Amino acid sequence: MIARTWRGWARPATAGDYERHYASEVAGHLRKIDGFRGARLLRQDDGDEVLFTSIAYFTGMDEVRAFAGEDPGQAVLAEAARRTLTRWDERVTHHEVVVDLPDD
Template sequence: MIARIWRGWASTATADDYQHHYESEVAEHLQQVTGFCGARLLRRHDEQEVMFTSITFFTSMEDVRAFAGEDPEQAVVEDTARRALTRWDEHVTHHEVTADLRR
């Protein structure tokens, strides 16, 4: 399994807008990708902004490419997200999941 990790920052005024976008539009898009195995959105208040960390899980890098395109290291940031965020990582990192501990 592959974990795809990306970060974006929003003002406190627009942080809820980004979270709503992730829970609705991003979730709908991901559900249609073959090999999508789940996602987590982490939220951290950092002084006057909110940092989001998105971790999406895919079966393989081929499945990541089905979501991200030919350059899987390039971040996928839709227009709605760009309006809510103040800045974001232009590139993502991919990690092989070597342990999956759940309760």
């Protein structure tokens, strides 16, 4: 399994807008990808900004490319997200999941 990790920052006033965008638009797009295995959006206060970290899980890099395109390291960011964020990572990281602890 592959974990795709990305970060973006927002002003506190627009952070809720980004959360809603992720929960609806991003989630809808991800769920259409065969091999998508779940995602988490983490939130952390970061001085005068809010830091978001997205971790999306895929069965392999072919499935990541189905989401991200031919350059899987390029961030995928819709215009609606760009309007809510102040800055973001242009590149993402991919990690092989070597231990997966289910919550059961």
